[in-house]
Amino acid sequence: MDMNSEQNIYEQLGESAGLRRIIETFYANVVQEPLLAPLFPEDIQPVIERQQQFLTQFFGGPPLYSEQHGHPMMRARHMRFPVTNERAEAWLACMNAALRENEVEDELREFVIARLKGPAYHFVNTP
C-alpha cells in the first residue's frame, strides 16, 4: 500500500472493508468531539452508510452515493447545518486521527487529508 502504486485511493485504503473501518473510527471520534457531536443524530448508523457510499465514489470506487441519492451536491446538503471554520478543522482532525488509528501509512494519510481539505473548507457556511 504505497502512493507509487497505480491503485486509486479507495483501493489503497482497502476497498469496502478498509474504508468501513476508517469511517466507523471517524464517527466514533466525531461523537466525542464537542464542536461536532451536537450536529449529528443519535443514531449515527445511517450517516455511516451514506458516508461509506460517498467516500467510495469520491476516492475512485464505484459511484454508490449517486446511484442511491442522485447528484452529491455536498455543499448544499450541508447548508442546514452551521459549518464554521473551526468545525471544518475539527472534522479533518477526526478523520486524521481515524486514519492514524487504522494505521494508514503517513504518505497516504496526508494525501487523503489533502483531498478532503478542499471540500471541508468549501462547506463552511457560517462565520
Ligand code: HEM
Ligand atoms: C466541514 C465540516 C463538516 C461538518 C460540520 C459536517 C457535518 C455533517 C452533518 C451534521 C451531516 C448530517 C448528518 C445527518 O444525516 O443528520 C453530514 C452529512 C454528510 N457529510 Fe458532512 N460535515 C462536514 C464535512 C464533510 C466532508 C469534508 C465530507 C466529504 C467530503 C462530508 C460528507 C458528508 C456526507 C456524505 C454526508 C451524508 C449526506 C446525506 O445526507 O446524504 N462532510 N455532515
